[in-house]
Amino acid sequence: MSDFKGLTEAVIKGDIQTAVAETQTALDAGANLQDILDKGLIAAMDQVGEKFSTGQMFVPQMLRSAKTMQECMKLIKPLFQEDELATKGKVVIGTVRQDLHDIGKNLVAMMMEGAGFAITDLGVDVSPKDFTQKAQEVGADIVAMSALLSTTMPAMRETIEALQEAGIRDKVKVMIGGAPVTENFASEIKADSYAPDAGSAVIAAKKLLSIS
Amino acid sequence: MPMRLPPYRPLSPEDVRKIDQTSRRILERVGIRILEQSHLNILKAAGAIIDQSDQKVRFEAAWLDEILARAPSQFILYSRDGKNDVHLGKGKVYFANGGRVFRILDMGTGGYRLTMLRDVAHTATLVHCLDNISLYIIACQAHDLQPQHYHLNDFYHALNHTTKHVMGGCDSREGAEQMWELSVFIAGEEEELREKPFVSVITNPISPLTIDGNTLDILSFCCSKSIPVTCAPAPISGATAPATLAGTLCQMHAEALAGVAICQVFSPGAKVLYGAVPTTMDLRHMEYTMSSVEMAIMNGAAVQLAMIYDFPIYASGGVTEAKRPDIQSGCEKTFSNLMVAMNGADLIHLAAGMLDSGNSISYEQYVIDNEIIGMINRILSGISVNEGTLGFGVIEKVGPGGNYVMEDHTIEYMKEEFFYPDLSVRCNFDIWEERGRPSMLSRANDLVDEILDDGREGLLDTDLILEIKKKFPGIQNL
Ligand code: B1M
Numbered sequence: 001m002s003d004f005k006g007l008t009e010a011v012i013k014g015d016i017q018t019a020v021a022e023t024q025t026a027l028d029a030g031a032n033l034q035d036i037l038d039k040g041l042i043a044a045m046d047q048v049g050e051k052f053s054t055g056q057m058f059v060p061q062m063l064r065s066a067k068t069m070q071e072c073m074k075l076i077k078p079l080f081q082e083d084e085l086a087t088k089g090k091v092v093i094g095t096v097r098q099d100l101h102d103i104g105k106n107l108v109a110m111m112m113e114g115a116g117f118a119i120t121d122l123g124v125d126v127s128p129k130d131f132t133q134k135a136q137e138v139g140a141d142i143v144a145m146s147a148l149l150s151t152t153m154p155a156m157r158e159t160i161e162a163l164q165e166a167g168i169r170d171k172v173k174v175m176i177g178g179a180p181v182t183e184n185f186a187s188e189i190k191a192d193s194y195a196p197d198a199g200s201a202v203i204a205a206k207k208l209l210s211i212s
Numbered sequence: 213m214p215m216r217l218p219p220y221r222p223l224s225p226e227d228v229r230k231i232d233q234t235s236r237r238i239l240e241r242v243g244i245r246i247l248e249q250s251h252l253n254i255l256k257a258a259g260a261i262i263d264q265s266d267q268k269v270r271f272e273a274a275w276l277d278e279i280l281a282r283a284p285s286q287f288i289l290y291s292r293d294g295k296n297d298v299h300l301g302k303g304k305v306y307f308a309n310g311g312r313v314f315r316i317l318d319m320g321t322g323g324y325r326l327t328m329l330r331d332v333a334h335t336a337t338l339v340h341c342l343d344n345i346s347l348y349i350i351a352c353q354a355h356d357l358q359p360q361h362y363h364l365n366d367f368y369h370a371l372n373h374t375t376k377h378v379m380g381g382c383d384s385r386e387g388a389e390q391m392w393e394l395s396v397f398i399a400g401e402e403e404e405l406r407e408k409p410f411v412s413v414i415t416n417p418i419s420p421l422t423i424d425g426n427t428l429d430i431l432s433f434c435c436s437k438s439i440p441v442t443c444a445p446a447p448i449s450g451a452t453a454p455a456t457l458a459g460t461l462c463q464m465h466a467e468a469l470a471g472v473a474i475c476q477v478f479s480p481g482a483k484v485l486y487g488a489v490p491t492t493m494d495l496r497h498m499e500y501t502m503s504s505v506e507m508a509i510m511n512g513a514a515v516q517l518a519m520i521y522d523f524p525i526y527a528s529g530g531v532t533e534a535k536r537p538d539i540q541s542g543c544e545k546t547f548s549n550l551m552v553a554m555n556g557a558d559l560i561h562l563a564a565g566m567l568d569s570g571n572s573i574s575y576e577q578y579v580i581d582n583e584i585i586g587m588i589n590r591i592l593s594g595i596s597v598n599e600g601t602l603g604f605g606v607i608e609k610v611g612p613g614g615n616y617v618m619e620d621h622t623i624e625y626m627k628e629e630f631f632y633p634d635l636s637v638r639c640n641f642d643i644w645e646e647r648g649r650p651s652m653l654s655r656a657n658d659l660v661d662e663i664l665d666d667g668r669e670g671l672l673d674t675d676l677i678l679e680i681k682k683k684f685p686g687i688q689n690l
Pocket of ligand 1 (some may be wrong): 063098099100102103104105107112142143145146147148149150151175176177178179180188194195196197199201311312313314353380381382383414415416417418419445446452498499500568569570571
């Protein structure tokens with residue numbers, strides 16, 4: 001079977017049920033794994049990216065397509081060798097201590113997940129200690145913090161200090177964002193990266209880990 | 213001039229009923245998540261249904277009605293000098309500025325900077341001097357203050373720069389207590405403040421359908437002291453609420469009713485405003501959009517929803533995504549302020565000063581918005597039709613071909629019939645050139661300088677100021 005039209009269409013539509021069924025059919029028919037991935041799923045996501053950048057698709061649709069692709073990947077992943085299909089990177093994300101705003105953080109998490117990162121979302125009001133412990137526990141590549149209150153921004157600095165104290169600062173990259181956060185602030189507290197919105201957060205994360 | 217019948221209603225009576233019923237179903241079946249056991253216990257003791265496993269409180273219809281019936285349909289947000297009392301629930305529309313931004317567009321430098329304590333004082337002075345803004349909301353974060361005496365300071369400097377009612381958010385119960393102790397001291401007696409509260413407190417649930425324990429601590433403290441409050445939901449269509457206006461309204465109405473109900477459990481008869489801050493997301497790129505035209509429609513509809521229960525409403529209008537006072541800010545602000553006002557909201561907050569999706573303010577925007585609100589007030593007062601205004605007598609007297617410039621009738625009516633703007637440029641072209649080509653913005657800038665140069669500081673009595681500073685050493689000077 002060389003035609004993945006049904007699969008690509010389902011991914012573009014964000015129709016999880018159909019896409020998963022199409023993937024299963026392809027597998028059952030003995031299709032080449034790399035083909036399902038390249039000509040089916042990735043080809044679909046390329047079209048999604050194209051449609052998004054020309055304004056034909058909106059963010060919720062794009063996120064749905066990414067989610068659909070992930071569900072299909074669940075079927076394919078176990079069949080690949082361990083190192084053939086590494087995830088892009090492990091990200092521990094949360095809104096900093098005493099801050100309850102989570103809409104922006106959730107968007108960043110969704111977009112990163114859609115782009116293939118493995119996300120551990122700690123939610124809101126996350127203490128420096130919790131960020132650090134979780135980062136150690138999962139072996140995070142990136143610690144991503146969001147703050148929406150100018151008054152909770154200092155918790156970002158404290159979290160970086162906590163990572164330092166735990167001896168893992170050089171093992172993780174730190175990314176920050178949120179309406180009052182600025183590029184200047186990021187360099188002031190020695191974060192590795194700042195992103196002004198969810199789309200650029202994905203680009204920044206890829207850059208941090210030198211992946212395309 | 214008295215307000216006439218509101219001329220625009222986004223919802224039909226049938227729509228209102230359907231939304232209300234859906235909200236009540238949400239409260240009964242889905243419930244509100246409350247993240248603090250002690251509050252769940254209080255609600256349980258009062259008769260609410262508690263789902264212990266997922267920390268949810270549910271409101272059975274008959275119980276909800278019984279609790280809501282305790283809420284007052286009218287009360288007053290007092291000014292300190294009695295000149296600007298805000299009479300809620302009397303069919304009059306009042307406007308307030310917006311609160312707690314972190315950034316200001318500084319026209320002196322043309323750039324943005326973090327807000328400071330002096331900006332609290334200056335914005336309070338502006339509101340004090342601007343006739344169409346009826347009460348002051350603590351406008352910004354004072355980044356030069358330490359957290360421990362935060363609300364002692366922002367309320368003190370606000371109260372020292374305006375005699376109008378002062379409303380503000382408090383970060384914690386301790387913060388609310390500081391604010392209350394200061395206010396009692398200024399009032400003279402606790403009873404005095406209880407009778408005529410000149411301060412009030414803003415809180416918010418977390419949409420969808422969640423209320424934080426800290427928020428409930430603040431509410432329960434304020435209600436016990438008879439300090440008016442609101443617990444105003446801020447659902448965002450397409451992000452934290454359904455991507456339909458009706459769906460967002462159903463969820464918002466449920467959250468707002470829950471806020472009112474919980475306050476009535478804390479203190480029966482508590483002075484609480486039904487709150488509404490529904491906004492939207494631009495789903496093309498997920499840009500938060502506070503000032504969409506749908507926001508204006510939903511806030512208008514929220515007034516209709518509050519009215520079914522006869523609760524005074526704290527609604528929203530006057531926001532913009534624009535980063536400077538410009539064409540976009542002018543039209544976005546006008547749409548929402550006008551629409552919400554035409555629906556008869558008791559209090560429209562965010563109505564003045566805001567820029568940049570609620571993240572920034574500018575002093576100039578305060579005076580510009582004051583003028584927009586002046587025009588809206590003029591629209592609300594409508595066309596007065598009576599024997600005198602019909603003017604048959606003067607029409608007969610002037611007759612065909614004459615003019616009305618010097619007539620008694622003109623002189624009698626000219627002041628009250630028309631709204632006279634301070635900022636709009638109405639001079640002719642040549643004069644405009646002669647005056648250096650002013651614009652609404654340049655004139656706003658001049659007016660701000662004039663008001664702030666006058667420096668109406670020290671509205672509290674000098675002796676009182678000294679006593680306050682002795683009693684509250686945490687107060688910082690400007
Ligand atoms: C890791 O790398 C990255 C990279 C990029 C990252 C990133 C991380 N994180 C974010 N980004 C970036 O990407 C995202 C997507 O493009 C973007 O995320 P954003 O989060 O910026 O954008 C979101 C998609 C949409 N934006 C939002 O969701 C925030 C909108 C505004 C209006 C806002 C909301 C909605 C709320 N609030 Co709050 N609130 C305001 C906000 C004003 C504003 N316009 O930002 C702000 C932030 N709030 C404020 C305040 C004061 C408060 N709020 C409070 C509460 C709330 C609600 C619960 C009502 C609600 C939050 C609901 C929720 N689930 O999050 C209270 C505090 C609660 C607490 N302890 O945290 C309270 C204190 C209110 C009170 N009662 O006094 C102000 C902050 C002032 C300051 N000092 O900084 C405020 C500017 C509004 C205002 N003028 O009052 C980018 O910033």
